[in-house]
Amino acid sequence: MNRALVGRLILKDWYLSRLTLALVAAGGSVSIGVVYVGGSLGFIGLLTSLMTTIFLSILLPTTTIVNERKNHNLAFVMSLPISPMEYTAAKVLGNLSAFLVLWAIIAISVIVTIARAGPFGGVIPLATMAALSPFVTFCLLTAVSIVVESEMWAMITMGASNCAYSFWFLLFRIPGFSENMKSPVPIWSRPVLLILAGQITVIVAALVLTFYLQSRKRDFV
């Protein structure tokens, strides 16, 4: 693995996505501030934080992977002295690192703000699941964009991930879920833990499968 070259490709992607990253950083900062103010604005802050990370989860892989292929930049990248696996490593690591930094700052800030705001600990399990959802979307979209190389499939993945947010209301049908949210301390019930485990499994599987499927691929451009 040529780490220096992979590093340069990562820096390249960060540079080319700088506008997206700056917008998300600005949006995330404002959202955290609104959550911190609390009151009726606090809920709006929570929603905009979630929207900001959803925006990041979609725009980052789209800019660095889907558009690179669509705009015929991939041949330029692959003409550099890298192997397809080094390209894959650069894409996954570059996107993951950029995503994780902003996502972690926004997600942790929001959860810590909720925890310190008062007796709202019961909301933390829902906030954690909500925070992980864009991470799941990001990993799925990154994997599909790299492996399937189809803008259409990337859009289907985006659409399916966004539709999945509509099913969050089903959580409130889980017995005791609504009551647990009113608790002053977080209650990590079995359904909540199962959902979190499922999200983490999808994240890990998407990343591992990306490398596995890329290693078996025979045509790259």
Add this chain to the structure above:
Amino acid sequence: MSDVALKLDGVGKHYKFFELDDVRLELPHGHIMGFIGPNGAGKSTTIRILMGLVHQDRGEVTVLGHRMPEDQAAAKWDIGFASEDMRLYNEATLDWHLRFVRSIFPSWDEQYAQLLLKRFDLKPAQHIKGLSHGQRTKAALLLVLARRPRLLILDEPTTGLDPVARHEILRELTDVMSDDRRSILFSSHNTQDVEQISDQITFIDRGRIIDSRDKETFIDRWRRIRVELPSGIQMPALTGVIDIQQSGRLAVATTNAFDGVMPRAYEAAGIHVHAVENMTLEEIFVQNVQHSREGEHA
């Protein structure tokens, strides 16, 4: 070091509607090979296999002594690749691209890069999206040439360019060859460009190499012989004549194995030879493709 810059031996690749079949090709160091074929002939697939971007189903590929696709990362340090459908990043400037490529390749020749900027009349501060097609092509070529690669693989680099831009690019490619350690594989369906700079010619059609030799041999061996047949005399079947077009008493014989005996053989048969004409590379190419396709159907 290997004797050849690149070698394909029995290379094949199967797609649903296209088959690259038993491609055998060698480019010795210090030569420019023009790789000519109609659209969809397999030029780009062959080139992608050479770059390791597409893996062959069968056969051996060696580029600068590296087995492809396994050693592609090592091989690409010394290969400069540009293709007609390759684009630089629209949202970045040419200067950013120059710094990016320079940061990767220790072989980068800054003086030469500056010279090429002047020759191609490119402004480093300009964003790629603001460049014309010709300027984008020249920018991509500049990034390749300033690395001083030992092998240039260029897939249709002059397609869609105006005559001035084409001339500038071909002149630079000719300059590259002043260093006899360098080699170029240059694909095109524009035979004029290829004829201008190549010393080796390879024709490909329908996924098969149909002819490959040095340019002089092509030019020397292909001739058009214009004759007039007296009444009652048929055109004799001479070895090496691949096509005869007859209209009344006038006939044109095309040969791919010309020697001085042929006109004398016609004269001996009582046929009056009007002219023995050289053929352009384009005419040779078209005849070669037609001859090859007729052979397929026979």
